[in-house]
Amino acid sequence: MAVRGEGIYLFDEDGRRYVDACGGAAVSCLGHGHPEVVAAVAEQTARLEFIHTGFFTNDAAEELARTMAEQSPGSLDRVWFTGSGSEAIEAALKLARQYHLERGDTGRGRVITRRQSYHGNTLGALAVGGSVWRKLPYEPLLIHVAAVDPCFEYRLAEPGESSEAYGRRAAQALEDEIVRLGPETVIAFLAETVVGATAGAVPPSGDYLKYVREICDRHGVLLILDEVMCGSGRTGTFLSCEQDGVAPDIVTLGKGLGAGYQPIGAVICTSKIYDTVANGSGALKHGQTYNAHPVGCAAGLAVQGVIKREGLLDRVSEAGGRLASLLSSRFGSHPNVGDIRGRGLLLAMELVADRETKAPFDPALAIHQRAKRDAFDRGLLIYPGGGTIDGGRGDHILLAPPYNVTDGELEMIVDLLAQTVESILPS
Ligand SMILES: Cc1ncc(COP(=O)(O)O)c(C=O)c1O
Numbered sequence: 001m002a003v004r005g006e007g008i009y010l011f012d013e014d015g016r017r018y019v020d021a022c023g024g025a026a027v028s029c030l031g032h033g034h035p036e037v038v039a040a041v042a043e044q045t046a047r048l049e050f051i052h053t054g055f056f057t058n059d060a061a062e063e064l065a066r067t068m069a070e071q072s073p074g075s076l077d078r079v080w081f082t083g084s085g086s087e088a089i090e091a092a093l094k095l096a097r098q099y100h101l102e103r104g105d106t107g108r109g110r111v112i113t114r115r116q117s118y119h120g121n122t123l124g125a126l127a128v129g130g131s132v133w134r135k136l137p138y139e140p141l142l143i144h145v146a147a148v149d150p151c152f153e154y155r156l157a158e159p160g161e162s163s164e165a166y167g168r169r170a171a172q173a174l175e176d177e178i179v180r181l182g183p184e185t186v187i188a189f190l191a192e193t194v195v196g197a198t199a200g201a202v203p204p205s206g207d208y209l210k211y212v213r214e215i216c217d218r219h220g221v222l223l224i225l226d227e228v229m230c231g232s233g234r235t236g237t238f239l240s241c242e243q244d245g246v247a248p249d250i251v252t253l254g255k256g257l258g259a260g261y262q263p264i265g266a267v268i269c270t271s272k273i274y275d276t277v278a279n280g281s282g283a284l285k286h287g288q289t290y291n292a293h294p295v296g297c298a299a300g301l302a303v304q305g306v307i308k309r310e311g312l313l314d315r316v317s318e319a320g321g322r323l324a325s326l327l328s329s330r331f332g333s334h335p336n337v338g339d340i341r342g343r344g345l346l347l348a349m350e351l352v353a354d355r356e357t358k359a360p361f362d363p364a365l366a367i368h369q370r371a372k373r374d375a376f377d378r379g380l381l382i383y384p385g386g387g388t389i390d391g392g393r394g395d396h397i398l399l400a401p402p403y404n405v406t407d408g409e410l411e412m413i414v415d416l417l418a419q420t421v422e423s424i425l426p427s
Pocket residue numbers: 025084085086087089118119120121192196197226227228229230254255265
């Protein structure tokens with residue numbers, strides 16, 4: 001039973017202290033109990049706790065949308081607020097389909113996604129995800145989507161293939177699939193800019209996303225990037241795709257947007273998409289009671305205020321580099337650490353039975369769960385995952401500390417993690 005949070009620490013009912021090195025699932029980007037965000041939430045709740053978007057907009061939503069648009073590349077300048085990441089994905093998919101309908105392009109009904117991806121757990125978001133074990137029990141309820149391989153260099157590049165060549169080849173798989181399906185039937189390609197929970201902090205290789213952008217444009221297919229986990233500053237820029245020199249048509253956000261102080265997600269789309277709907281039927285045929293919730297937006301606005309004032313995007317890049325080098329020096333030659341990867345403060349280690357062959361552990365050993373349990377008992381919270389390779393095989397440990405993490409805290413995280421690795425995988 002957790003009862004209190006302060007900075008990077010959580011405390012349970014027995015007074016035990018835990019170092020939160022993953023913010024739950026990459027959520028708590030300012031740590032716990034940040035007084036400025038707490039105050040903003042209290043102020044908004046007292047002044048205007050709720051309005052329905054069928055009647056009014058509100059100042060927190062408008063101001064937060066402005067801030068987000070300003071920080072987004074290309075003409076991504078219209079924002080739709082939701083209550084979670086899954087809801088953002090649902091809204092993004094509907095918006096993409098409606099965009100084509102408004103233009104009279106009615107034959108586009110398919111979405112292409114990637115294997116080993118996660119986009120949420122509501123039925124639509126689950127359907128477009130590529131996490132096999134999450135989908136299996138609900139298969140009869142899910143829409144059918146086409147899927148291509150992720151851009152996952154450690155696992156899918158040929159020996160000796162450069163990042164650049166591999167990135168191009170991985171993107172070509174998308175074009176092949178679009179052509180196979182018939183471009184006139186495809187609504188959108190959906191991908192996480194940096195793969196989060198399913199494969200463990202996998203960034204794109206070479207110019208993969210640039211090729212993907214070109215391919216989508218060539219075939220009239222919208223590009224939707226899911227940055228629910230990797231966006232909102234987690235990798236050192238407001239949107240991670242900025243680092244790839246790519247602007248999608250639609251991007252989804254969540255998690256770090258509200259930093260856990262309130263549940264909030266968002267969809268940002270280009271003015272072209274917005275105008276097509278606005279000048280067509282007039283409105284997205286979608287809506288939920290808590291869209292643009294004033295308290296959620298006030299939390300998001302306060303989070304953005306802290307990030308800006310304290311220069312935390314730069315701190316993410318710096319701290320991410322520091323954490324990556326601490327991990328490399330501690331685990332870089334460990335026989336069971338196959339890969340250390342990620343971007344900014346979204347980093348992961350893939351655990352393997354054999355470093356040379358990259359052979360994974362027997363899934364029955366549930367190494368990732370043992371790591372979580374051992375770390376928990378030591379007072380360290382990490383976000384491990386299994387099925388890293390194909391939904392069944394593979395283990396990784398994901399780290400996502402707060403943007404304002406100190407160097408001392410990073411060292412403490414790596415020290416505790418080293419104790420866990422040594423305990424479950426003695427070298
Ligand atoms: C990339 C990505 N998309 C979507 C979601 C779904 O967000 P939520 O759990 O807020 O519905 C997640 C959550 O882990 C995610 O990591």
